[in-house]
Amino acid sequence: MSQHNISTVAHLIAEPVRAVILITLADNCARAASALAEVAGVTAQTASSHLAKLLDGGLLKVEAKGRHRYYTLAGPHVARVLESLASVGPVSQAWRTAPNSSARELRFARCCYDHLAGQIGVAVTRGMIEHAYLVQRDEYAYELTPRGKSWLQKLGADASEPFADRVEHANRCLDWTERQYHIAGALGAYLMNVFRSNGWMTRFHKTRALTVTPAGWEALRQQLGIERNDELDAQAKFDTLPLTKYRDTA
Template sequence: MGQHNISSVAHLIAEPVRSVMLITLSDGCALSASALAEAAGVTAQTASSHLAKLLDGGLLSVESKGRHRYYRLAGAHVSHLLESLASVGPVTPAWRNTPSRSAQALRFARCCYDHLAGQIGVAVTQGMLTRGLIIKAGERHYALTTTGREWLQQLGIDMGDPAFDQPEHARQCLDWTERQYHVAGPLGARLMDAFLAWGWMRRSPTTRSVTITTLGWDGLNQHFGIVREACKAD
């Protein structure tokens, strides 16, 4: 890959509005220009200009359904690139101070592939560490403790799943908005599935954001010591 190609792609991603649009699409969903404009906190005209540049740069693809056009990442390789870049360096002021409710919601609680991320994802992980449900196990990994395994079994999670016997059953994933680790791997995926099944959380139908229900706040407080009043999506 030539220097020109690298610099062109880097320039496209570096612009704050375009980076928000790309991250919003990083779970593989397809969204309209208006939805991406809302996520980035810009006008439809501004969004259209940025989307055209991302299409020309090969980072997005577009499909038409009737009169509507829907944008998605050009492939999984773009999503992997975004997550890698996002984990390097500090979180930009564009995400810390954005007036966009959609962007704030993504930072507060979202799906990161198949597990929970954002402020709530980090808080759940810290709660599990504090309560001895998991421990740090080498570089970039956690491990379930005996207490943690008993706790999961009491909650009805199948501990006969062979995935829990793998060394990487609880991987550390660097949260790109919080700059701290949240739990990923099979454990993170099973927890996310359970939170949804129990009615603690609901996924947005259009973005990666996750809503915490009243039942969920009660459960998060009981099991992880997370208090609703201490959490803010800002």
């Protein structure tokens, strides 16, 4: 990558309004320009100008549906850049103990483009490794084991999916709030889809945050040994019980 490309992309991301737009779209959901203008706190005309620059810079793509145009990130590579940038520098104790409920919710569990991130994302990754469903292949990737494929089948997932036979089906993504790795790539996306389709996790309206359902807590305990503990506090507003911590049941 040339120095020019790096500086161009960095300039696009650095502008505060554009940064908000990109982060808002990091859940892989399409949004209209009006919705992005609202979340960024700018006029429709200003948002349109920023969106045009992000499109020209290759960070966004747009799809027309009737009279409306809907914007998404250009791909998971853009989400990885945003997550990587967010992970640069220390996470202060102020962030970890933030009284803001939105911050706690995002730290607990969130969509990182198309895969699960946050404390629960890290716990799921650790659980899969401890149960020998997943191994670290190299610095950048995990690999699903034969035992892991069998486990996916028990969850109702189709382990014959093409991603299971691809070399890079499970990227290691550094979680910017936890400073530990969670699963990205095709396997990460597939897992989140399975968790949501099984009713174990639901998404907060118009946010990246996810919540674990009662059935999800039981499934996480049985499948991966993730037990409730008050270290994870993001769901306190929904559940008066202590939340979770990873526990190995193997």
